[in-house]
Amino acid sequence: MPAIRFLSTDAPATLALSAAMLAALAPWAARAEEAAPLSPIVVTGRGLDDTPATPAYDVTEIGREVLTTSASGRIEDALSSIAGFQQFRRSDSRSANPSAQGVTLRALGGNASSRTLVLLDGVPVGNPFFGYIPLSALAPQRLGAVRVTRGGGSGAFGSGAVAGTIELTSAAPGTMGLLDGEALVNDRGETQAALTAAPTLGQGFLLASVQWDRGQGFWTTPKDQRVPASARAGYESWSAALRAVAPLSDTVEIQAAGLVYDDRRTLRFAGADSTSSGSQASLRLVGRGDWQFDALGYVQAQDFSNIVVSSTRFVPTLDQKKTPATGIGGKFELRPPVPEAHVLRLGTDVRVADGKLLETPVSTADGQITSIRRAGGRTSDLGFYAEDDWTLGTLTLTAGVRADRWTVRDGFYREVAASGAVMSDTRFADRSGWESNWRGGVVWRAAGGLRLRAAAYTGFRQPTPNELYRPFVVFPITTNANADLGNERLRGYEAGIDYEPSEAIALSLTAFDNRVRDAIANVTIDATTRQRQNVEAVRARGIEASAALRLGTVSFAGSLAWTDAEVQGKGASAGLDGMRPAQVPRLAASATLAWAPRADWRLAATLRHVGSQYEDDLETDILPAATTLDAYAEMPLAGRFSAILRAENLTDTRIVTRNQAGSMDLGTPRTVWAGLRVRLGR
Template sequence: MQHRHPFEGRRALLAIVAGLAAPCIVPFAATPALAEDADAGARTIVVTGTGLDDTPATPAYDVETLDRETITTSASGRIEDTLSSVAGFQQYRRSDSRSSNPSAQGATLRALGGNASSRALVLLDGVPVTNPFFGYVPFSALAPERLGSIRVTRGGGAGAFGAGAISGTIELASAGPDQIGTLDGSALVNDRGGTQVSATTAQKLGEGFIVASGQWDRGPGFWTTPSDQRVDASARAAYESWSASLRAVAPLAPDLEIQASGLVYGDQRTLRFKGADSSSSGQQASLRLVGRGDWQFDVLGYVQAQNFSNVTISSTRYVKALDQRKTPTLATGGKFELRPPVGNDHVLRLGSDLRLVSGHLVESPYSTSTGLATAFRRAGGDQSDLGFFAQDDWTLGTLVLTAGARADRWTIRNGFYRSLSAAGAVTQDTTYANRDGWNTSFRGGLVWHLAPVVALRAAAYSSLRLPTLNELYRPYVVYPITTNANAALKPERLRGYEAGLELTPATGISLSLTAFDNRLKDAIANVTIDDTTRERQNVDAIHARGLEASAALRLGQISFDGSLSWTHAEVEATGDQAALDGMRPAQVPKLAASATLAWTPRDRWRFATTLRHVGRQFEDDLETEALPAATTLDAYAQVPVFTGFSVILRGENLFDERIVTRDQSGSIDLGTPRTLWAGFRVQI
């Protein structure tokens, strides 16, 4: 049988949309402001470049927002480093996007990990950016200089694209000219010869604006292999990544604006052994209409193409054992949200969203003796999710109530696995039954402002996550362990509750405390079968309970931001999986904390240190390999030397803490050692 390539007939369309979507609206941006008729008088046009305003009940959930200064002044200059300061945020491994396999960069919250797929919904200007085949986040493509804010909402979601928000939502919002200025660029070099170069320019055009940005990072990397385990074939974690984006925003009417965006990126890495190379790439484009009149609306459409390849090197013979040549994936989708005028005390949201995914892998195992391919394999399929949602926020004096519901119609279709021998004979040709279903989820909460300095909040929610195509159809190898796919995986379903307290005892001081209880039913985990084999399976549940605390102080030139997450997470399992019952999910720490102390004596000066602690966690589901706790200290300094030009000094892991990121039967990988950076930043 023949299986269609997800890009056939659509590559040209994607290139045209990505290249022309933003520039095509510049004529609108360059036109003068539209005016009302003479009787009504002129009306001011305000172009924001954002979506609709937050609803009154946004504070009913556990929300933390990072501002632009925090985003752009981390020690590593990477988004995942900034997000690590948010209580409960976690990647599958402790490595960042320079020294981890891209497929391990899943993002989750609330100790609901256990495998590398994201359980948090990550949005860039309203568009889901998670790789639709693997479920990882392309962090290296998300340049901090392009962003104006990041908002993290913990807990399951029921709004737009809510099927991906099983542990929470991470919303990245692009910056505009008022935040960027005319130019914000930097160039730095580290003590191992690595470089970071980025530049973002913003130009106002009439009543609109356009933002163009590019970044390029490369370096020889560091030794992820401990010195006593290195062999002649060992290699540093070399990396090279780049990305470019173009975004334009313009008014079409006094209460209507259009936003067009395009992003392209590429990434290459070498991990542990010479020849163990991985690559990822992507292109995406989106178009968005936002109406802010009496009948408010937000209409969004997007297209994404992504690819991934990976070569696995044998840890005993140090030659190629598996070549995952490509994993082309195409995702298209969009959303529509309407807010009708229903009175001053209500904000009603009605809408629908759609996400279509098609992808497959092409790979060949190799004989470690002859160096020849022993087979040729392809596997993949299609997925879809059509959601309908409604939410109403009702303000009653100092009390705000919210309730929402979502219905998802999902499909998993055209799944296949096909293997040929080296001679071309078919050895396996399996097609999997199509599946579909309806799932409903709900979310409700309240925030009660007891006094100007005290607010209480409570929420309950449910949510859904489909298994990724990667979990369903793609096996992978991290020697000596092979993890098999499972085409019969069921969707995950979450039920959760939380209650919190917000205190603002004085100007510039805010404190937050949240207690939560989340249960993820049919959680997908990498379950141990024997010493060298694991399989993705649904366990009965992952039950996570815990506390999240944060504090922010702004006292003149001094600021402090701290967060802490303590969780008791355990697997609930029966039958053949009974050995896992009561175990902590793989890669999930019990305690994580972060504290940043900063001093800004004047404009564009900044001195900051960040102390982070990640508690002990386990490599595997049976808790046989423990990864020790790690505490790191980072530092950042920015000193202007003349107008618009500053010297930048950065330090990662200044105490050179030994960070174990992987331990499989004594085979260890390490995280970022002490790294010192120096360079400059231009802000005009």
Template sequence: MLLAASTLAFPAVPANAAGDQGPDDEPVIVVTGTGLPDTPSTPAYDTQTLDRETLVSTASGRIEDALSAVGGFQQFRRSDSRSSNPSAQGVTLRALGGNASSRAQILLDGVPMADPFFGYIPFSAIVPERLGSARVTRGGGSGPFGSGALAGTIELSSADAGELGLFDGRALANHRGETEIGATLVPRLGAGYVAVSGRWDRGQGFFTTPAEQRVPATARAAYDAWSAQVRAVAPLAPDIELQARVLAYRDDRTLRFRGADTGMEGHDGSLRIVGRGRWQFDVVGYVQARNFTNTVISSTLFVPTLDQRNTPATGIGGKIELRPPTPGNHVLRLGLDYRRASGELYEEAISVVTGAVTQSRNAGGTTSDFGLFVENDVTLGNLVLTGGVRADRWDIRDGFYTARAPSGDVIAADRYPDRAGWDLSLRGGAVWQAGNDLQFRAAAYTGLRLPTLNELYRPFTVVRLTTRANASLRNERLEGYEAGLDWTVLPGVSLALTAFDNTVKNAVANVTIGPDLRQRRNIDAIRARGIEANAALSFGRFELAGSVGLTDAEARGSGVAAALDGRRPAQTPRWTAGATASWRPADGALVSLTMRHVGLQFEDDLESDRLPAVTTFDAFARVPIGGGLAVILRAENLADAAIVTRNQGGSIDLGTPRTVWAGLALRL
């Protein structure tokens, strides 16, 4: 009711800026659906922005595929959200990974998207067609983004009514008979609008198991996922707007064996009020209700061994940022944010002989973080200086682990001590505009990440390998610095280059402690040093854009983790690179070819199992045929390269083989 009333209270009047006077001296209302504008210091940190065209024109139609255009972007595994376990969908940048939790913060219109229990990103719920842009900031510490942004921040912004049009829909199928159907309807209501969208993806999937390792119980990676969203944007005053979102999704997958079914679901809601007047402000509040289920199948007898039947989790939080009026050469940011994550798992161990439940387990807890931050930019001619400080009050509490026999007798009843503390983070940087076409930048920063509930309390098994939880994990701390340049070499030719040195102390890693046995442990550090480069060329209707990341990352360990000292962190490539050549032969038409390369990785902390380097090629074509209708053609992994996504003692999983899509898109 509030949205409807505020929308209809202000007429839609074309204008150049909010607060201008329209006909009859009425204030002109411009609704953007975005947050506050960038500050002068934004270029001080290594950023790369992907536009809407880049996000919606991938061969797979997945947001994680679009983000992989950024050199240094890395998921824990090489498989996408159709054939991976959701709990492995962690995201990092700059080779600061090593386990499945996200060390990069992903925000959707200012709201963190990480799962409250696991820390994974629900990629299948984030539909590229709903987005207007994605800005990736590699490194940079926590700053005003909240704790958790050790490796960087990925800010996803929704498309506005102008970008979406009244209706935007598409329907595609591939040569295996799998389908992708999605649509968005955007009616304008006065000066505001409502975007109602849905997407449904389903298919039999492909065999992730190589042909020579298949058994009668081997199954395709079938998937069935839907995501529905309503987003409304309305003015509350000429320079204040309200943004509201409701998101619901579910994703079911089968992994490797029949009966190895995994599911995730979520119901998210958020409200955001943005003020762009003399006193600028951005207020966000959200609630997230998530769940995860998983059935583990024995890799030798091919019967269920574990039923992770329920993992309910709740995330609540918000942020208040204020930019008060300051002298012309200053931009001051004051704010606070809060996030609370609670959840627990319910699972049953199952006898492979009788099929009866042998043990019931329940574990969980709560973590929270309250942050205060201050940041100021000052512009001195061609030089911009920035500095900020952040204080986090964190706590880890209510941790428990209970195991019961089928009779109800207690086998284990552990209660873990509550912990709390303060941590201080700093960041600062400088940007010098050396000329119209060249700028230099440098930055240094520290940051914080709390261990997830999954790392603290949930053990898991993949094939024969068991990884134990660790309720005593300490917080991760980042220290880093970087320097780089942005250079427009010629009109239409640009280059960005960054050198960095980042160290995560107390890094959480899966440490081998016995045969087929690991435990999450804090190791001394993960240090990553490297170079990132972006380049773009644009000549008329032809464009070429590329990004590359070269990272020398090594783990530092002592004691039980001494064996991994000096080794590369698990799942961490030295090289990542991508390039896309695109041609627009006519208005609305697009043909593109994308190359991506991921270097050699190791499955484990001891570098015993290799994931070979792989280069893939994708293609995309959009051909308008009139009346807003267009033919869409897509091809994933054109050369049918073997993408090894898991290798545990020779037991291998593979990523997406050659896949060809065709369909229609309609925009009105």
């Protein structure tokens, strides 16, 4: 595996910026500590509190205990406990191509771009060019909680929340203690290590975290399809995060954060290497006085590279050398003092994404570069929103509106032959427009822990620069970009019932009907060609159910999503009408049974089922259903140390992640981990 190096996206600069911000916070923390006897200060490290109408939408929360005790130790594994969560493919972030790591909810998938907005402490983390989520950089050990809102119930940055929103919140001393670290090795000799510390800093606190994973990987190619050029899915990834929170006054706190990461993988064939790297920094002010506010600004830089190897001659055929992308954005939300029955939110947010690719096709005959391709462009969104929650006894009403000014600019595609002759030089027309959207809901809190809710909403998503300008190849299929793609538009409805008669029981059931008009899909043109196109719509109707039970030291958590999803096609996509979107299962379910006799003991088993999926839009190649069993055990040793045993896919179920006319890739086989964990200050 290649050695770790600094990122081309200027990770040292990001670390220096983060360190400078942290140093700037120290005097404020010291002053706050001096003032503490006269004016107690509470620092949370979070944004503003939830509004009373948050439960009007289908919301599920994942606590730190679940996040840090999954069988794989990876964030996508923990998120899979929410039925309906899925990546574009079934592969995890060790064995998937990073550009295929789009995430979605409610069976509204069909391509590799995320239709779900993923936020880390309020900052969108999706790649600005591709839209994929850098999952390997989101270490569960540094998180305190995750909240998943399925459907279009989103306020700030709502332009990306077509299928829902996943909000990741960093840990704080109150949720993790002073230090949490672990180191493990598996039966293939692969290693995983993470260390997170959250010391107090005056009246504030600091979060510092590093994680490093490395391994030879497993065989993704079935044994009967391997050739001498076949290779294991080797990987090496690391990330580091710094975050500081300090009070500026008794009602205002400042939050500064930085993240850097690097991820390298080999997929299917020797030499088919990919990299995903990035860095980001953010600054946030949160005020909890009479005039509450949340002001956030961020900058991020990411890069991606990939070498495509021919599956017939087993030599490089395309070198996607680099895809540098930048994202700049922020938000400001104000909650003015209003009568007690109301909570009024007024806000604006902005995101600007810019990216370019450089790639060189390579002759399989002599290995010479045949041409040089460059493509890219810029998209932006400026949004304004207002929302009011109105509580009338046991009834809470909510209504909100958004207006978004979007632009697509500076799009181009240029290809120059190795001889210097210009083969293509296209500049695409700039576009812009306005989108208006709304959402509303009602919650009735009946007696005995019963809650009834209903909601309706609209939303939209811009196509990414990747969808607009970058073609890609998964041999033998070439998928072409489409600079004329329009925005996706959502309209959805849902109704649900929640029952929590005590802290030991929580039951939830939701029925929904969501429709994404002009959904972007990879549409088959001929046997070897697809193109990104806006199909008439993708409609998903179904039910989502969850249950959480705790009887003394034994707990159970389960969720289920059954979805009838179909493409509604007209015109060029008429042949897709009535078909299920690619990569979308009809049924997904998860159940975890755990026993925790003491705070430092945990034994758990998780059973997951994912129904059959189609590889392509024409339903010609199927990915069979898969049921897996995971296990986790933590047992105390001396002092603050614990022994950890983890087992992924304990029954060694065959998980097909790709199937193109019988050419297959496989997911994680049975994998057993063992290691140590240390926790201090709990």
